[in-house]
Amino acid sequence: MRPQPPTDVPKIDMSKPNAARMYDFHLGGAHNFEPDRVLASQVEQFAPWVKDVARINRAWLHRVLDFMLAQGVRQFLDLGSGIPTVGNVHEIVQRADPSARVVYVDNEPVAVHHSFELLKDNDDATIVWADVRDPRAVLDHAEVARLIDFSQPVGLLIVGLLLFIDDEADPAGLVKTYRAACPAGSYLAISTMSQDEADAETKAELANLLRLYESADERITARDRATIESWFAGTELVEPGLTLLDEWRPDRASTPSAARLLGYGGVGRVLG
Numbered sequence: 001m002r003p004q005p006p007t008d009v010p011k012i013d014m015s016k017p018n019a020a021r022m023y024d025f026h027l028g029g030a031h032n033f034e035p036d037r038v039l040a041s042q043v044e045q046f047a048p049w050v051k052d053v054a055r056i057n058r059a060w061l062h063r064v065l066d067f068m069l070a071q072g073v074r075q076f077l078d079l080g081s082g083i084p085t086v087g088n089v090h091e092i093v094q095r096a097d098p099s100a101r102v103v104y105v106d107n108e109p110v111a112v113h114h115s116f117e118l119l120k121d122n123d124d125a126t127i128v129w130a131d132v133r134d135p136r137a138v139l140d141h142a143e144v145a146r147l148i149d150f151s152q153p154v155g156l157l158i159v160g161l162l163l164f165i166d167d168e169a170d171p172a173g174l175v176k177t178y179r180a181a182c183p184a185g186s187y188l189a190i191s192t193m194s195q196d197e198a199d200a201e202t203k204a205e206l207a208n209l210l211r212l213y214e215s216a217d218e219r220i221t222a223r224d225r226a227t228i229e230s231w232f233a234g235t236e237l238v239e240p241g242l243t244l245l246d247e248w249r250p251d252r253a254s255t256p257s258a259a260r261l262l263g264y265g266g267v268g269r270v271l272g
């Protein structure tokens with residue numbers, strides 16, 4: 001049966017900027033509105049490296065997918081998947097294996113609508129409109145049950161998401177719940193923002209960026225390395241461990257940008 005359009009998705013609020021649509025703007029996408037473009041352009045003026053943050057993160061995700069595919073993973077749960085952009089997860093994994101399955105999850109209406117439009121003829125990939133802070137709403141969702149077989153290894157993608165999840169929402173507990181739903185031999189990928197290795201100038205620019213986002217009701221939290229590493233509990237980090245994103249199994253020279261010092265990523269193999 002073809003997936004039905006997600007119901008109950010709230011109307012899109014075009015009057016105020018939104019982080020998902022600003023990320024789309026930074027990546028050169030077209031699914032953003034005037035308030036998103038105004039704020040994103042302001043951010044780019046004093047923090048020109050912000051575009052590189054998005055690109056480095058997407059390039060890292062692509063290398064992670066190649067790795068997971070090589071390990072035999074054929075089903076992927078992508079939390080906070082974002083607005084579809086070049087090199088979407090389903091395009092990459094279904095190119096490698098047309099029967100690979102993908103469930104995207106996001107709570108941003110534009111991301112959900114565009115993902116649905118893109119996937120409406122794809123029986124093996126779908127989008128779920130849900131808040132990842134409610135893991136039962138995700139894990140018990142009919143579309144998740146249709147496409148993800150939790151007795152087989154899962155590629156659990158938590159990419160560029162946890163910076164938007166406050167400490168009060170218990171990111172460690174959320175990761176644990178999603179990881180515990182996946183069998184041994186699954187892979188957990190996490191990338192998120194950190195300023196542990198940033199220089200003083202970049203830290204100051206980042207502080208400005210966080211203030212601007214906050215003025216738009218979008219709170220971003222940078223985490224230290226030890227906190228991010230702790231989210232991999234119950235897994236064994238694969239080589240080279242938790243690293244700056246472009247130092248994780250690089251396939252090209254690193255980007256000469258302050259952005260390369262602003263994010264860590266790693267992949268853990270879920271233990272039994």
Ligand SMILES: C[S@@+](CC[C@H](N)C(=O)[O-])C[C@H]1O[C@@H](n2cnc3c(N)ncnc32)[C@H](O)[C@@H]1O
Pocket residue numbers: 019020023057058061079080081082083105106107108111130131132133159160161164165
């Ligand atoms: C920076 S984008 C990352 C997109 C993609 N994963 C990537 O790394 O390129 C973060 C995404 O997380 C989504 N998001 C943030 N908080 C969320 C929540 N509580 N539930 C579901 N999605 C959320 C946003 O709507 C946005 O699309």
